[in-house]
Amino acid sequence: MSSLSHNSPSQIKGKPRGLSRHRRREAIWGMICVAPAVLGFLLWQLGPILGSLFIAFTDWGIAGTPDWVGLGNFKQIFTEDQLFRKSLGVTLYFSLASVPLRMLLAFLLAVLLNQKIRALPIFRTIFYLPSIVPAIASSVLWIWLFNPDFGLLNAVLRPLGFPKIQWIYGSDSVIPSFILMSLWDIGPMMIIFLAGLQGVPRQLYEAVEIDGGNAWHRLKHITVPMITPTILFNLILSIIGAMQTFVQPYVMTDGGPNNNSLMYVLYLYKKAFEQSQMGYASALAWILFVIIAVMSFVVFRTSSSWVYYEGR
Secondary structure: HHHHOOOOOOHHHOOOOOHEEEEEEEHHHHHHHHHHHHHHHHHHHEEEEEEEHOOOEEEEOOOOEEOOOOHHHHHHHHHHHHHHHHHHHHHHHHHHHHHHHHHHHHHHHHHHHHOOOOHHHHHHHHHHHHOOHHHHOOOHHHHHHHOOOHHHHHHHHHHHOOOOOOOHOOOOOHHHHHHHHHHHHHHHHHHHHHHHOOOOOHHHHHHHHOOOOOOHHHHHHHHHHHHHHHHHHHHHHHHHHHOOOOHHHHHHOOOOOOOOOHHHHHHHHHHHHEEEEEEEEHHHHHHHHHHHHHHHHHHHHHHHOOOOOOOO
């Protein structure tokens, strides 16, 4: 009873008043720190996003006055536009092939770079370096590499007995060429995987070794389950990035040959800025948004069955 008599009412009822004041101060500083990003989104991004939604229901050629057409753009896209189906199919083909290959290669490189070897920082720099090359510069470089007559790739394959490959100049080989090219800039994904690998507790590997497990057992039962949150993160970003591929087909093929590299965003760009059909392009953009949102939702929805969180 004597000890309680010396406590203030605020201390008896709950937490000390000073602690709540400290948390309020932290909350205020947190809001101040995020305010520039939030204001930037509200002022410079939310407005154009809502504006594009309105434009998607109009027939607007940029210079004139928008004419309200309702669902006319969407009806034409789904019922009459063959290039919409072509570009969507090309983009899905590229995404479904490039995303798993990029993730697998980035993960394998991260596993190798997670070992204790000499000159490890040099190897990490070498594998990360291509990702900082500007997309335009790397596209110009790959145009030379893919040249069927004097390109480096055919020059290497020809002595091995391979026939001359047309690469980006062939209708059947253009998307496989872009898939091969997409493996060029996996540096950021590799670094994220490497960070996840370095967060795996060493004692788990030691437990597997004590039980007589080998490298495959460590990979299957420890490494992969422990970095599934990292895999989920890279998977979502890879899907979004692949579905929005634009620079490489724009610079290297302009959608050819025979529209076999007409990526969705490239087709959207042509409609908006080459044919001045801004309303139609906005409708295409919102369709792409819905497709990416659905794909991301499916991945998140199914992640509970394969993603392991240590705290759960």
